[in-house]
Amino acid sequence: MDKLNSIQKDDILLEIKDLYYNSGKKEILKGIDLTISSGNIYSIIGVNGTGKTTLAAIIMGLNGYMPTSGKIVFNGTDITKLSVSDRAKLGITLAWQIPANFEGITVKEYLNLKKDGVEPEKCLRLVGLSPDSFLSRTLNENLSGGERKRIELASVISMRPKLAILDEPDSGIDMASISGIRKAIKSFKKIGTTTVLITHNEDMANLADHTFLICDGKIVKEGMPNDVRKFFKKYCKRCDHVGEVREEMLK
Numbered sequence: 001m002d003k004l005n006s007i008q009k010d011d012i013l014l015e016i017k018d019l020y021y022n023s024g025k026k027e028i029l030k031g032i033d034l035t036i037s038s039g040n041i042y043s044i045i046g047v048n049g050t051g052k053t054t055l056a057a058i059i060m061g062l063n064g065y066m067p068t069s070g071k072i073v074f075n076g077t078d079i080t081k082l083s084v085s086d087r088a089k090l091g092i093t094l095a096w097q098i099p100a101n102f103e104g105i106t107v108k109e110y111l112n113l114k115k116d117g118v119e120p121e122k123c124l125r126l127v128g129l130s131p132d133s134f135l136s137r138t139l140n141e142n143l144s145g146g147e148r149k150r151i152e153l154a155s156v157i158s159m160r161p162k163l164a165i166l167d168e169p170d171s172g173i174d175m176a177s178i179s180g181i182r183k184a185i186k187s188f189k190k191i192g193t194t195t196v197l198i199t200h201n202e203d204m205a206n207l208a209d210h211t212f213l214i215c216d217g218k219i220v221k222e223g224m225p226n227d228v229r230k231f232f233k234k235y236c237k238r239c240d241h242v243g244e245v246r247e248e249m250l251k
């Protein structure tokens with residue numbers, strides 16, 4: 001089967017080749033091969049502890065996340081050994097909670113950190129927050145969890161990255177606000193950003209053009225979100241093979 005059947009494949013942005021990662025003696029990623037093309041949304045699904053966040057940290061190049069072997073090529077450049085700041089300069093952003101050192105500044109200042117980024121007003125509108133109400137708010141505990149999450153996404157938009165990695169952007173978000181977060185993620189396409197979305201939420205995962213299923217440090221299935229979800233429900237919800245990928249799953 002053609003691995004990239006559900007997406008455009010002419011413009012490759014990220015390629016991961018035979019990537020292994022150990023933390024101490026524990027083998028966490030066990031031969032990841034993955035190709036991502038520009039302009040699409042990708043989702044990564046899989047049960048807890050299978051290596052999704054680890055993979056995100058390795059793509060971003062966070063401290064301590066150097067692959068044991070394998071290669072990461074971004075936009076034609078081998079970034080395997082580059083620092084996190086060099087990767088950020090090339091256009092990779094990982095969305096996580098608002099860093100503590102930004103607490104206390106205004107939302108407008110926070111969304112203005114990149115000089116040639118997207119305007120703060122536009123970023124807020126794209127995530128469904130009113131600029132009139134939020135630009136002058138301070139980043140502190142008075143913002144609700146959902147508001148912080150949206151501001152976090154707005155900050156990714158403000159950076160106008162080539163690649164945005166979002167690790168569970170729906171976590172801590174109420175059901176009613178999930179559609180707002182979905183809209184925000186769709187808006188990444190409008191600013192030319194390719195998105196990798198790690199999620200346990202079915203509606204979120206279905207936003208994607210293409211889904212990867214990770215099991216025990218390997219990609220065991222990829223393709224159209226619905227097909228991969230069906231496979232996941234059939235094999236992974238009653239997972240009894242921790243530490244071992246069964247032959248039948250790889251067919």
Ligand SMILES: Nc1ncnc2c1ncn2[C@@H]1O[C@H](COP(=O)(O)OP(=O)(O)OP(=O)(O)O)[C@@H](O)[C@H]1O
Nearest residue numbers: 023024026028046047048049050051052053054055
């Ligand atoms: N520094 C570390 N030392 C040892 N084990 C680690 C370390 N970091 C992660 N792990 C283990 O690696 C595995 C993968 O963790 P990871 O956070 O990537 O999982 P995940 O797929 O993101 O799970 P979740 O869906 O729960 O977020 C887990 O078993 C975790 O306990």
Ligand SMILES: [Mg+2]
Nearest residue numbers: 052053054167
């Ligand atoms: Mg995780």
